[in-house]
Amino acid sequence: MDDYPVLETEFNGLSRAMPALPAAWYLDPAHHAREMSQIWMRNWVYLCRAETLEGPKAFRTFTIADQPILLLRDAEGALRGFFNTCRHRGSILCQQASGMLDKPLITCPYHQWAYDLSGRLRATGPMRPVEGFDRADHPLLPISVAEWGGFVFANLDPDAEAFETLYGAEMAYVANWPLADLRMGHSYTKRINCNWKIFWENFNECLHCPNIHPELSALVPIYGRAIMARRDDPDWAQTASETAAHISGGLRAGATSWSMDGSAQGRLPGLTEDDLDAGQRYVTLMPSIFVAHHADYVRSVQITPISPVEMEITAEWFFHPEMTARPDFDMGKIVDFGILVMDQDADACEMNQAGLQSRAFERGVLMQEEYEVFLFQDWIRGQLGEPKLSQGVASRASRRAKPKA
Ligand code: FES
Ligand SMILES: [Fe+2]
Incomplete structure (x- = not known):
């Protein structure tokens, strides 16, 4: 991250408060049309x-x-x-x-x-x-x-960069998950009254987690500290050898997956102990989907803009056929947990959008912990041909690839 003076080098964080995107970019139909043609018609x-x-x-x-x-x-x-x-x-x-x-x-x-x-x-x-x-x-x-892995993408830009070039690092991060063998078990679609960028910004920080997601923060204790990863703590080096979940990330003691009771139902073939210890691995394929990988299932969430102030998400849960064939298979406790968290996020996003309507509010400010929000917003600036505030955007995967200490 040495190339990015806006970002700290010894931990994950902004080195100074940064201006957020203009509020008008979340409201103005002409700006929305610009994002549709410059971003949605030019990306996978x-x-x-x-x-x-x-x-x-x-x-x-x-x-x-x-x-x-x-x-x-x-x-x-x-x-x-x-x-x-x-x-x-x-x-x-x-x-x-x-x-x-x-x-x-x-x-x-x-x-x-x-x-x-x-x-x-x-x-x-x-x-x-x-x-x-x-x-x-x-x-x-x-x-x-x-x-x-069975997910099909289209790109309307004839000069688009190859899918593998853009997302290769993300794909490698979850290479052990047998994505192509999984089949959809449940689908959930929800209209959210917010700009599509609000959804991604909320996705990109955990400052809201203790407050908005009490159940998730109990399952993933580091989220209860309002951070996403060990290195989000400026003093992380002092606890570098600690393996407790509230320091290292991962799930609370005894939990094995994201579900109502924290239990996994078996494990997907091919996963290593490292994959299981992670508790969750998220990949984002901007701008349209993220995929959450767990021990026993995968959940994708598709993002679809509808207007400057409306969007839709479609979540799909994918399971291995061997698991769904088990007589004791219980999809409900997995799906219910996902919907609980997504509904909480949707409410937060609508709350954020509603306040942005204020004429006196020109733009927000990003604090130290909001480095992923900043990088998302800088990606938006770059896509629109606006000057970026960092000298580049390191991929999420390269930020993850820090020495595991
Ligand atoms: S528009 Fe298709 S055949 Fe005339
Ligand atoms: Fe959230």
Whole structure:
């Protein structure tokens, strides 16, 4: 972190109070539109799990910002993404949210242009061939698709950096989790009256944990100290050899997972003792999803902006088929705990957004502990082409990679 004078070097923290983003960025429709085009249309955005498209000709449709997207499996079963827009006069091609094509052709419901599953235009309905028209010039408009552990992402930017380059360190951090083998057990969608950045800012600090999350702070004792990790304490070196959870992170004594009673139901194949000791491992794939990894399950939370002052989260819980087959499997105590914490966060986010409406409030201030909030906000500045306040943004994974002391 030597490159970042704004950040402390001996512990995780800001070295001085820093200005937060302008309040108008959480309210103004024109600014919101700018974020949609500069951030959401230029980054990898989570779409769905790969197993929800079963074999060739399966398709699903999505919207990223206001852009219509078609995801399908081609004749070989490979995932392909296109704008869900006909090349003739621009009609929506697939109107349903999901389905299975009955032929290996996508036919426009308007005038019957038909495309094969690689996007080539094969037929022009009732239209006669005409001078100056070549079918080869009018394929579907492709978009980039990437898959990680069964999570499928799309990127509307043709010049986007490769998914693996951007998120490789995050992927390595949870490499032992058998993500592709897991299947969704429960889904929970919630509308939150806040700007999408408010949600990420709340996610990026634990100053609110003792107050907003009493149950979680009991399960993860370091959260009860309003910090996220050992090195968030400026004096961490003095307790470097301590392994108690309130110092080292991890779960309270006797607990093995995030659930109502703190118990895990088995463990996912492939995890090491180190993985289990962590209690939780979070990866964030900005701007659209974070995935929380535990001993016995994984929870993803997808973030979808709706307007400057509204967003939606969809949480999904993933389990190993061997575990869900057990007669004593109890999904309820896992799901209930997640919903308890997410509802607490949602209330906090709405509270924050409501206060931002104040005309007299121009912007907030970030304190020492809010280094991840700062880095998030600086990432936003960078994405928008605004001057950044740090000289770069070290990846979250590189901040984790501190010597484990
Ligand atoms: S808009 Fe699709 S065939 Fe006319
Ligand atoms: Fe929280």
